[in-house]
Amino acid sequence: xxxxxxxxxxxxxxxxxxxxxxxxxxxxxxxxxxxxxxxxxxxxxxxxxxxxxxxxxxxxxxxxxxxxxxxxxxxxxxxxxxxxxxxxxxxxxxxxxxxxxxxxxxxxxxxxxxxxxxxxxxxxxxxxxxxxxxxxxxxxxxxxxxxxxxxxxxxxxxxxxxxxxxxxxxxxxxxxxxxxxxxxxxxxxxxxxxxxxxxxxxxxxxxxxxxxxxxxxxxxxxxxxxxxxxxxxxxxxxxxxxxxxxxxxxxxxxxxxxxxxxxxxxxxxxxxxxxxxxxxxxxxxxxxxxxxxxxxxxxxxxxxxxxxxxxxxxxxxxxxxxxxxxxxxxxxxxxxxxxxxxxxxxxxxxxxxxxxxxxxxxxxxxxxxxxxxxxxxxxxxxxxxxxxxxxxxxxxxxxxxx
Ligand SMILES: Cc1ncc(COP(=O)(O)O)c(C=O)c1O
Numbered sequence: 001x002x003x004x005x006x007x008x009x010x011x012x013x014x015x016x017x018x019x020x021x022x023x024x025x026x027x028x029x030x031x032x033x034x035x036x037x038x039x040x041x042x043x044x045x046x047x048x049x050x051x052x053x054x055x056x057x058x059x060x061x062x063x064x065x066x067x068x069x070x071x072x073x074x075x076x077x078x079x080x081x082x083x084x085x086x087x088x089x090x091x092x093x094x095x096x097x098x099x100x101x102x103x104x105x106x107x108x109x110x111x112x113x114x115x116x117x118x119x120x121x122x123x124x125x126x127x128x129x130x131x132x133x134x135x136x137x138x139x140x141x142x143x144x145x146x147x148x149x150x151x152x153x154x155x156x157x158x159x160x161x162x163x164x165x166x167x168x169x170x171x172x173x174x175x176x177x178x179x180x181x182x183x184x185x186x187x188x189x190x191x192x193x194x195x196x197x198x199x200x201x202x203x204x205x206x207x208x209x210x211x212x213x214x215x216x217x218x219x220x221x222x223x224x225x226x227x228x229x230x231x232x233x234x235x236x237x238x239x240x241x242x243x244x245x246x247x248x249x250x251x252x253x254x255x256x257x258x259x260x261x262x263x264x265x266x267x268x269x270x271x272x273x274x275x276x277x278x279x280x281x282x283x284x285x286x287x288x289x290x291x292x293x294x295x296x297x298x299x300x301x302x303x304x305x306x307x308x309x310x311x312x313x314x315x316x317x318x319x320x321x322x323x324x325x326x327x328x329x330x331x332x333x334x335x336x337x338x339x340x341x342x343x344x345x346x347x348x349x350x351x352x353x354x355x356x357x358x359x360x361x362x363x364x365x366x367x368x369x370x371x372x373x374x375x376x377x378x379x380x381x382x383x384x385x386x387x388x389x390x391x392x393x394x395x396x397x398x399x400x401x402x
């Protein structure tokens with residue numbers, strides 16, 4: 001990992017911003033502060049170019065006896081290989097594309113439920129985005145499963161891992177956890193959780209939507225069975241990706257049309273695939289690999305330190321989450337005497353994009369006791385943000401609060 005200063009040798013933030021066309025002079029984004037990365041990032045040029053090319057030169061259905069079809073097939077194969085590399089997966093057949101993380105998870109839950117019976121148990125958490133909660137709750141209702149909850153501490157903002165062993169039993173079939181929280185920003189020890197779940201034979205489903213833009217993913221190291229993410233959170237288009245262990249994917253029987261292939265990954269990809277989406281994913285991964293994850297992480301850590309220090313200096317602000325360590329650059333705030341919606345509106349008037357409310361983190365915001373009071377203000381940084389933007393935001397927030 002690079003030190004606090006070393007990233008500067010690798011990243012020139014002015015140059016990096018040039019790889020995001022929406023930030024270019026003359027566009028509305030040029031004078032907008034995008035502190036809404038956790039809800040969706042700006043697209044990078046490589047992704048946009050790849051999508052454009054896909055619609056112009058690779059636009060055909062697969063398996064045809066002509067060149068455009070062959071090119072479309074090559075695009076998909078190349079993207080699967082690139083994503084497999086990005087996740088440290090063993091086999092490109094382990095990569096499943098879909099409309100978004102929520103749709104992929106809803107479909108997988110339904111498929112997974114085919115092998116469960118009443119009384120089987122699943123473990124969900126109080127920290128997760130609803131897309132990694134509601135699909136499993138619906139499944140539990142349909143199949144008569146017992147749902148157990150892994151809590152998190154409102155002091156350390158980590159999962160209560162001490163409680164996990166009590167929740168796990170030989171009937172636990174699945175543990176669904178997030179890699180990084182979309183509300184409080186905690187990076188979770190998914191490797192330890194997986195090891196404990198495996199000890200009772202449970203499968204582990206990891207939601208890496210918020211981790212993917214901010215860290216290196218290694219599914220071999222985690223040891224989980226499934227991992228999902230969404231390309232629009234890491235500078236690509238609105239498209240979802242599911243990784244699953246090949247033997248686990250092969251053993252599942254997804255709902256599909258009879259004429260669709262029998263094997264992974266195609267059997268999970270119902271209907272016509274979005275080749276523009278797939279091309280955009282490839283461009284986004286190429287972008288991340290070109291910039292390099294280590295300098296990105298170091299740069300974002302520095303911005304986060306600056307942001308947290310500045311927020312601490314504003315008395316009316318409470319940060320609901322960890323300090324500088326063990327987090328992604330996503331912060332949940334409340335401001336004394338102001339509703340989250342009012343703060344977001346005031347920031348919006350200054351062309352600073354921040355989110356407010358539960359941010360689909362219904363469980364964590366409820367756990368923080370903030371559901372009835374309008375949730376939180378969510379400030380989330382991305383690789384194209386700058387020190388000047390952080391200072392501008394802190395100044396405007398301070399002005400609004402006082
Ligand atoms: C942690 C997390 N999981 C899942 C999702 C849902 O992703 P998608 O919009 O691709 O369905 C989000 C979206 O914000 C998220 O932040």
